[in-house]
Amino acid sequence: MLQYTSEILPSLLSGTVMTLKIFFWTLVASLPLGILVSLGRSSKFKPLSWILSFYIWVMRGTPLLLQLIFVFYGLPNMPFFHIVFERYDAALFAFILNYTAYFAEIFRGGFGAIDKGQYEGAKVLGLSYWQTIRKIVVPQVVKIVIPSIGNEVINLVKDSSLVYVIGLGDLLRAGNIASSRDVTLLPLVLVGIIYLLLTLICTWVLKVVEKHYSYYR
Amino acid sequence: MLKLENITKSFNGTTILNQLSVDVNDNSILSIVGPSGAGKTTLLRCIAGLDRPDSGKFILDGKEFDPADDSDTEQIIGVVFQDFNLFPHLTVMENVTLAPIMVLKQDKKSAQETAESLLKELSLESHAQQYPFELSGGQKQRVAIARALAMKPQILCYDEPTSALDPSLRDAVGKVILELKKTGITQIVVTHDPEFASNISDQILKVTPINK
Numbered sequence: 001m002l003q004y005t006s007e008i009l010p011s012l013l014s015g016t017v018m019t020l021k022i023f024f025w026t027l028v029a030s031l032p033l034g035i036l037v038s039l040g041r042s043s044k045f046k047p048l049s050w051i052l053s054f055y056i057w058v059m060r061g062t063p064l065l066l067q068l069i070f071v072f073y074g075l076p077n078m079p080f081f082h083i084v085f086e087r088y089d090a091a092l093f094a095f096i097l098n099y100t101a102y103f104a105e106i107f108r109g110g111f112g113a114i115d116k117g118q119y120e121g122a123k124v125l126g127l128s129y130w131q132t133i134r135k136i137v138v139p140q141v142v143k144i145v146i147p148s149i150g151n152e153v154i155n156l157v158k159d160s161s162l163v164y165v166i167g168l169g170d171l172l173r174a175g176n177i178a179s180s181r182d183v184t185l186l187p188l189v190l191v192g193i194i195y196l197l198l199t200l201i202c203t204w205v206l207k208v209v210e211k212h213y214s215y216y217r
Numbered sequence: 218m219l220k221l222e223n224i225t226k227s228f229n230g231t232t233i234l235n236q237l238s239v240d241v242n243d244n245s246i247l248s249i250v251g252p253s254g255a256g257k258t259t260l261l262r263c264i265a266g267l268d269r270p271d272s273g274k275f276i277l278d279g280k281e282f283d284p285a286d287d288s289d290t291e292q293i294i295g296v297v298f299q300d301f302n303l304f305p306h307l308t309v310m311e312n313v314t315l316a317p318i319m320v321l322k323q324d325k326k327s328a329q330e331t332a333e334s335l336l337k338e339l340s341l342e343s344h345a346q347q348y349p350f351e352l353s354g355g356q357k358q359r360v361a362i363a364r365a366l367a368m369k370p371q372i373l374c375y376d377e378p379t380s381a382l383d384p385s386l387r388d389a390v391g392k393v394i395l396e397l398k399k400t401g402i403t404q405i406v407v408t409h410d411p412e413f414a415s416n417i418s419d420q421i422l423k424v425t426p427i428n429k
Contacts, residue, residue, distance in 0.1 A: 121302030125316035139306045217350040
């Protein structure tokens with residue numbers, strides 16, 4: 001069994017790399033985008049706020065799996081204007097769009113929790129809107145939203161397995177291929193263990209981040 | 218000299234301030250007193266540029282200015298809020314130096330030197346590296362004063378400076394305000410406490426609720 005494990009481990013690990021790549025780039029892009037979308041949604045410029053509300057509604061109201069299929073298989077069939085993505089790009093595109101919407105909602109709650117006095121305190125000191133957002137508001141929002149963001153981060157580790165459907169070689173796919181080829185359930189157990197390790201690491205990192213932000217109350 | 222001319226402000230049809238005019242001499246202390254609902258805080262918020270009066274003029278040394286306009290870096294008005302509005306995620310030092318660095322474009326070192334001397338004057342020098350939640354009410358208030366003074370305003374406004382403090386600290390704030398007067402700054406104090414007002418002020422403006 002040990003020998004079999006060491007035989008399939010390389011392919012599982014290369015699947016893990018794909019899983020991590022999607023995880024990492026989705027987070028790097030969606031977190032800042034989520035902040036911008038949530039700010040835009042509370043904008044006084046109504047058309048912007050409506051468009052962003054609509055976008056969030058669609059992203060949260062339809063399955064991520066559908067969005068993935070839509071981007072990869074659907075967009076190339078659009079009449080007049082064909083958008084063709086590589087598998088990996090399609091996956092990232094759909095994930096970033098989807099997770100930005102969820103993060104935007106979380107940040108909206110965070111921004112709402114900041115006392116009006118913080119904005120006024122900054123205003124009378126002469127700070128501009130963006131200086132206030134960057135230096136006063138966002139650092140405090142981050143502390144507030146860490147637990148909710150943490151939930152989504154752990155979801156993202158697992159959601160990344162949905163790229164299976166557009167044929168990307170991620171961790172789940174690597175395990176499934178080995179399992180059906182060799183008629184054994186061991187690869188699937190190993191896949192489960194690797195996902196558990198990944199979420200365990202995420203939980204630990206989030207704990208460290210949360211602790212880092214506990215320097216003030 | 219700061220002149221307020223015919224300041225009028227109403228919210229949803231209720232007039233709060235009606236044609237209010239007052240002159241504040243340089244280097245003097247004006248107290249605005251009156252019961253709650255009389256428009257004290259509204260007046261202060263107009264002076265601070267947080268609310269816009271419906272009509273009326275602000276004139277400083279013969280020149281009209283708009284407190285709500287924050288395009289000029291020259292700081293005219295500083296504010297010490299009732300609940301201080303310190304930035305909880307920044308140390309005392311960072312609270313005081315943030316605006317001088319971001320707005321006045323001072324370099325970090327000179328901003329810190331100014332802050333250190335301000336903190337020293339307000340006996341806060343040992344608290345520079347602490348966060349607001351570690352301070353007492355009186356200390357927080359002095360940090361708020363230091364933060365406002367670091368922007369070198371010509372006029373410093375206080376909203377109910379005694380209300381968030383226990384009575385024994387009331388005289389201490391009064392002392393700080395009188396001490397600051399020696400530096401040449403003009404101060405405007407909103408308070409519901411007439412005794413406190415008469416102890417510190419050169420001039421008292423009584424506002425009363427307007428009966429419709």
